[in-house]
Amino acid sequence: MENFIEEYGSMAVELGTNVLIAGLILIIGYWIAGRASALVKSLGAKYENLDSTLFNFLGSLARYTILAFVFIAVLGRFGVQTTSIIALLGAAGLAVGLALQGAMSNLAAGVMLMIFRPYKTGDFIDAAGNFGNVEEITLFTTVLRTFDHQQIIIPNGKIWGEQIVNHSHHPIRGVEMTFGVSYDSDIDKTRAVIEKVFADHPHILDDPKADIAVSTLNDSSVDFITRPFVKGEHWFDVRYSVPELVKKALDEAGIEIPFPHQKVILFQGDK
Template sequence: MDTVMNWVNENSGLIIHYGIQIVLALVIFLLGGRIAKFCARLTEKAFDKKKVDKAVASFVSSIVYALVFAATILMALSQIGIETTSFIAILGAAGLAVGLALQGSLSNFASGVLIILLRPFKSGDWVDAGGQSGTVKKIEIFSTELRTADNKVIIMPNSKIMSDAIVNYSREATRRIDLMIGVGYDADLREAKAVLKSVLDKDPRILKDPAYNVAVHTLADSSVNFVVRPWVNSADYWPTYFDLMENIKIALDDANITIPFPQMDVHFHKEDNK
């Protein structure tokens, strides 16, 4: 016991010095943790004001928190005398080794960052991406979750999404429906055109501006093809599409206008027996 007391008395200055350093390091650590949380909340609020998707805002805020907290740890270690330069070098070498082993994951992470920065879509948009179609549900660090029309969940790697064309059907408020309707060559084209227009005029979902277009498109082998191109709100696209197909068929039938279909004539030749 006397030996310990003597050692403490002899090294009291050193103990006080390192004690103060450790206390300051703990203060830096605790204060830095709060600052990291504050920066993360501030980032999320800034994204909310810009009406950025919540999934994206959460993703960015988590990255901000990780960076600030990592800087806090380095400052705390530096305060107690640990050489952070060599520590950072070790972390860098370890990061390089891990990065080479996880190239695919890092590519997905980088693509996730690009999705956030470029914002080709947001949660709730209907998209074609990476060869798949569906509603965007979540944008995560390494992948994006899509929900198909028949309620299947597709987990799509972010790198696959960013390496291909992205078609966003929900970005614009309106969409154009493109239909090709064929009538027989014996039909009165003016009457057929009037029937098609009457179907469009009766549907309240068809927008007046931009105006729809009904015109002869092709004089095909067995039919005269009309293009029918009405504009609707994006949310009404598929219900209107299906209803128009049904109503056009009914209206043409009521007007005795035929819609040609593929036919094959078979001819039998009788050979004389010799």
């Protein structure tokens, strides 16, 4: 009887010790996980050039990773074979990764977009064959709003793997436009008319000075390539308003804008 009491007494002491140690592991583990998560998240809030969404995700990932090891350590205190559990978790993670391969590629692309920041919310971009204003950037998708107020949700994997054109990156941009006039037109007069249109436009800047030059001698026209400079937010207004203004100004100045035509010369054969 004494041996029985002594044996179960030692087992109770050992169990109590394991429970106490497991409790301490849980408390310390939870504290470390919380501190690690807060530390990672604070990095995103500390620097403006870092995206907080990414660091919130990384903070949560760090927290749950630490907690997973904490629970494995707790189970180990009670004699549970954790090797098989780790192997099972690894196999489950691999299976989930294969099942969500597309989602994982979008996640990886989202992380890269948030680290390198080729665009931000509010920018006008051309990406994955779509053009619009960036409304939201998440870890998996980018949301665009088009000019006709359609919402386009693009997987980040499609964007990261293709060319990205950020129309809002530079504060001052050139607006490239080409205007063709007839061969009978005076080049200097044509240049003066275009210069006046640019000078009178409220959104075209005087500095840097607009580029106006003859670029091509086509079959039916002399082409002027022009590049006035504007603030980024006025690019579209200038791009879609100036051609009409130039057309009216050239008409008023009597400068012809030719349409494509061909001259046919007929030869009468010998009779």
